[in-house]
Amino acid sequence: MATAAPSPTTPATYTAVPLEGLAGREQVPFPLYLRTADNVWVLYRPSASVVDDGHIGRLVAEGVHNLYIRDVDRDAYFARVEKVIDRVLLDRSMPLERRADVLHGVAVRVADDVLAAMPDQAVLQRAQKVMMATSGLLLRESQGFRAVRRVMGASHGLATHSLGTSFLSLGLARALGADAGTLLQAGLAGLLHDVGKVGHEALDHDPEHAVRGAEYLRTLGLPAAIVEAARSHHERIDGSGYPGQLTGRRIPELAQIVGLCDQFEEIYSQQEPRVGVYDALRILAQLHRGAFAEPLAQAFVRLFR
Numbered sequence: 001m002a003t004a005a006p007s008p009t010t011p012a013t014y015t016a017v018p019l020e021g022l023a024g025r026e027q028v029p030f031p032l033y034l035r036t037a038d039n040v041w042v043l044y045r046p047s048a049s050v051v052d053d054g055h056i057g058r059l060v061a062e063g064v065h066n067l068y069i070r071d072v073d074r075d076a077y078f079a080r081v082e083k084v085i086d087r088v089l090l091d092r093s094m095p096l097e098r099r100a101d102v103l104h105g106v107a108v109r110v111a112d113d114v115l116a117a118m119p120d121q122a123v124l125q126r127a128q129k130v131m132m133a134t135s136g137l138l139l140r141e142s143q144g145f146r147a148v149r150r151v152m153g154a155s156h157g158l159a160t161h162s163l164g165t166s167f168l169s170l171g172l173a174r175a176l177g178a179d180a181g182t183l184l185q186a187g188l189a190g191l192l193h194d195v196g197k198v199g200h201e202a203l204d205h206d207p208e209h210a211v212r213g214a215e216y217l218r219t220l221g222l223p224a225a226i227v228e229a230a231r232s233h234h235e236r237i238d239g240s241g242y243p244g245q246l247t248g249r250r251i252p253e254l255a256q257i258v259g260l261c262d263q264f265e266e267i268y269s270q271q272e273p274r275v276g277v278y279d280a281l282r283i284l285a286q287l288h289r290g291a292f293a294e295p296l297a298q299a300f301v302r303l304f305r
């Protein structure tokens with residue numbers, strides 16, 4: 001099976017990747033490695049090889065459940081598996097944490113592209129695919145949210161903030177018993193809630209971004225719930241929010257979900273010095289008492305138990 005050649009002499013670090021998603025008609029644009037029992041990486045296929053189902057079948061028959069890529073090839077790898085991310089996440093031969101790592105790598109690339117400029121239909125379709133795969137994972141795996149949350153770190157910019165808000169919104173919607181369709185909307189709404197900031201990133205205070213974003217999403221034909229979540233994610237049930245100073249149930253539920261997750265993500269990732277999840281929850285409760293509906297806040301806290 002493997003073409004056992006020594007690993008390259010340049011020092012490299014390697015990442016395990018699931019076998020799922022590697023086979024296909026297109027060449028794999030990076031080398032693949034096997035790890036031996038002695039913790040040595042040997043070349044399995046050089047860059048630009050074609051890997052087919054036969055190769056994968058033989059690896060599985062020999063008890064191999066993942067290959068390794070060099071860390072420098074991670075971006076190329078995530079680009080390749082993006083198209084089949086749903087299948088990768090279904091591959092139970094790989095630990096959930098490792099699949100969540102792959103999901104995170106793919107999702108960061110997509111979030112970067114979604115928010116690099118005002119998104120078009122093509123990039124929205126990519127986002128939709130990632131969110132469908134993520135919601136599928138959360139619906140199937142009882143520890144899905146924990147795994148997804150584990151890979152969320154400090155956000156540094158609009159794309160990572162939006163992705164963090166998206167994953168949290170998916171988790172909260174799931175905890176509230178949302179069906180698959182609503183989960184998908186929660187993920188997309190979280191990812192797109194600040195799209196009105198694109199092109200205005202330099203502004204420190206930009207309250208118009210909510211309306212600007214909503215109007216843009218409406219022109220793209222996105223579902224009303226996603227449009228209204230963008231418009232109303234800064235509304236607070238005590239009327240202290242904007243743009244409409246809406247109160248209570250006049251704020252659409254998805255906007256409340258995204259609004260809470262957005263606020264938490266900001267506290268968790270931007271607090272200096274860094275704080276843990278429980279401190280961030282405490283700060284959220286202290287600074288925003290009365291701003292969020294109690295059942296929502298309680299479900300959110302339970303997510304982290």
Ligand SMILES: [Fe+2]
Nearest residue numbers: 193194233234
């Ligand atoms: Fe916002």
Ligand SMILES: [Fe+2]
Nearest residue numbers: 161193194262
């Ligand atoms: Fe935000």
